[in-house]
Amino acid sequence: MLLEYFHMIDRVLALDLAGQTIRAECRVPETSPVFEGHFPGHPILPGVLMIESMAQAGGWLLLARSGFENAAFLAQVKAAKMRDFVTPSQILLADVALQHEGSGYAVASGRLSRGDKLVAEASLTFRVMRFPNETMRTQMQAVARRIGIPGAPADA
Amino acid sequence: MTSSTFETVAGIISETCDIPREKITPQSHVINDLGVDSLDFLDVAFAIDKAFGIKMPLEQWTQEVNAGKVSSDRYFVLSGLCANIDSLVAAKAA
Numbered sequence: 001m002l003l004e005y006f007h008m009i010d011r012v013l014a015l016d017l018a019g020q021t022i023r024a025e026c027r028v029p030e031t032s033p034v035f036e037g038h039f040p041g042h043p044i045l046p047g048v049l050m051i052e053s054m055a056q057a058g059g060w061l062l063l064a065r066s067g068f069e070n071a072a073f074l075a076q077v078k079a080a081k082m083r084d085f086v087t088p089s090q091i092l093l094a095d096v097a098l099q100h101e102g103s104g105y106a107v108a109s110g111r112l113s114r115g116d117k118l119v120a121e122a123s124l125t126f127r128v129m130r131f132p133n134e135t136m137r138t139q140m141q142a143v144a145r146r147i148g149i150p151g152a153p154a155d156a
Numbered sequence: 157m158t159s160s161t162f163e164t165v166a167g168i169i170s171e172t173c174d175i176p177r178e179k180i181t182p183q184s185h186v187i188n189d190l191g192v193d194s195l196d197f198l199d200v201a202f203a204i205d206k207a208f209g210i211k212m213p214l215e216q217w218t219q220e221v222n223a224g225k226v227s228s229d230r231y232f233v234l235s236g237l238c239a240n241i242d243s244l245v246a247a248k249a250a
Binding site: 075076100101102103104105107125127 | 195198199201202205206211212213214215216218
């Protein structure tokens, strides 16, 4: 993870397009400017970044399901629970399961865990639409290759 | 539009958007009369899709309205919305 760049996902461990699930690994950095303020002397991963980690995993699932033609934007978070502190250098797993893929939107459930301990969970709603521009599309496809999403388009 | 479709949809809108059920009639425009915004409508759409086992083509409807091809009444007045839901359910069953 590079928190200050909102890089939450380090690599995708499993992607099941038919089963509509994804599992991604998030390695919390040892140091980050974020920890300087959150909190001095007690560095913990902000809850909003736990939610963001699940949202990004869900976003990649939706991108992959669209053949990397659509972007997904977080629109709603429900029932978010942060169940435990996450501290520097810990390794997290973000598991997201698609509940419903509608027309222009999708609903998914996210779970963030450390080992067998659930640290966060949320219901996530996304708006799904064509990439707003070519720059975003090519950059997101490059990230998809970097984090190892199966089926990511090759470099142009 | 079947009365059961209207009752189901009105119940969904009432519960999801916290609108008194008695304010919702077949002539109500979801956006203009009931004040449902686009984010709340995602919840409504999700609940309708799930309740009827369909996928409302919201993107297509929105494009048609934005292009001026049809009035928004066709898709967003309750009677029209419910008629479209009935058609989608019938098409799925066929």
